[in-house]
Amino acid sequence: MWTISRLGAEEARAVLPELAEVLRDCVDGGASVSFLPPLAWAEAWRFWERMLSGLAEGQRILLTAQQGGQVVGTVMLELSSAPNSLHRAEVQKLLVHRKARRQGIAEALMRAVEKAALEAGRTLLYLDTCKGCAAETLYRKLGWVEVGIIPRFAKQPRGFCDTVIFYKHPTSYVIRKTPDAKREKNAKRGGRSPTPSTGGEGSVSGRAMPVHPG
Numbered sequence: 001m002w003t004i005s006r007l008g009a010e011e012a013r014a015v016l017p018e019l020a021e022v023l024r025d026c027v028d029g030g031a032s033v034s035f036l037p038p039l040a041w042a043e044a045w046r047f048w049e050r051m052l053s054g055l056a057e058g059q060r061i062l063l064t065a066q067q068g069g070q071v072v073g074t075v076m077l078e079l080s081s082a083p084n085s086l087h088r089a090e091v092q093k094l095l096v097h098r099k100a101r102r103q104g105i106a107e108a109l110m111r112a113v114e115k116a117a118l119e120a121g122r123t124l125l126y127l128d129t130c131k132g133c134a135a136e137t138l139y140r141k142l143g144w145v146e147v148g149i150i151p152r153f154a155k156q157p158r159g160f161c162d163t164v165i166f167y168k169h170p171t172s173y174v175i176r177k178t179p180d181a182k183r184e185k186n187a188k189r190g191g192r193s194p195t196p197s198t199g200g201e202g203s204v205s206g207r208a209m210p211v212h213p214g
């Protein structure tokens with residue numbers, strides 16, 4: 001059993017050692033998330049200290065997964081602050097401690113982060129991940145769209161890894177009515193057909209993704 005929560009800066013400070021432990025465990029387990037193993041405790045701590053200031057200033061959203069009273073997973077959103085990109089945010093540091101993996105925690109965090117993004121008015125999300133890692137499989141499962149691959153993007157203990165860039169609208173946009181669909185419907189009713197289309201997109205509607213309970 002686990003729960004997903006959104007933490008403010010003060011709440012995050014209270015669990016900073018647990019966040020640092022999740023980061024340390026993931027890096028030492030071979031994850032390509034900015035750091036190289038072995039990750040010193042102080043370095044993990046300093047990373048989260050820096051994140052706290054962004055949280056306090058409203059530039060970030062932090063979600064955690066807690067199990068047995070401990071933080072075992074986390075994900076962040078960095079909200080773009082440039083005037084021309086207030087609709088966009090980057091998903092960062094999806095991390096699940098090795099002891100809590102393969103229970104659906106990362107999937108729940110990703111669904112929750114999409115919901116949080118929508119609530120913050122962010123309709124375009126993007127992220128990058130190491131090619132061939134478990135997270136790549138997860139993002140594809142959740143409908144993230146691959147943009148491309150940058151070769152040798154990040155250093156690893158033995159060589160380099162390529163990175164895959166993904167984006168997603170944090171809604172499942174569905175085409176409600178294409179001109180062709182309208183024409184078919186009208187024809188069935190015996191009404192007049194609208195002008196034949198050349199394949200226009202029609203109107204779209206968005207639907208927020210549900211957050212899975214733990």
Ligand SMILES: CC(C)(COP(=O)(O)OP(=O)(O)OC[C@H]1O[C@@H](n2cnc3c(N)ncnc32)[C@H](O)[C@@H]1OP(=O)(O)O)[C@@H](O)C(=O)NCCC(=O)NCCS
Pocket residue numbers: 026031032033093094095096097100101102103104105106107108128129130133134135137138141
């Ligand atoms: C990637 C990571 C977050 C997944 O966490 P998790 O809680 O174990 O993932 P979930 O249990 O929610 O798995 C959801 C889906 O992800 C995929 N997945 C997760 N782990 C996988 C693995 N080891 N191999 C292949 N696919 C995997 C599967 O599609 C899975 O769905 P399924 O169980 O129906 O097959 C975790 O392995 C991790 O923290 N890795 C190190 C940090 C990292 O690389 N983060 C990504 C930064 S971009």
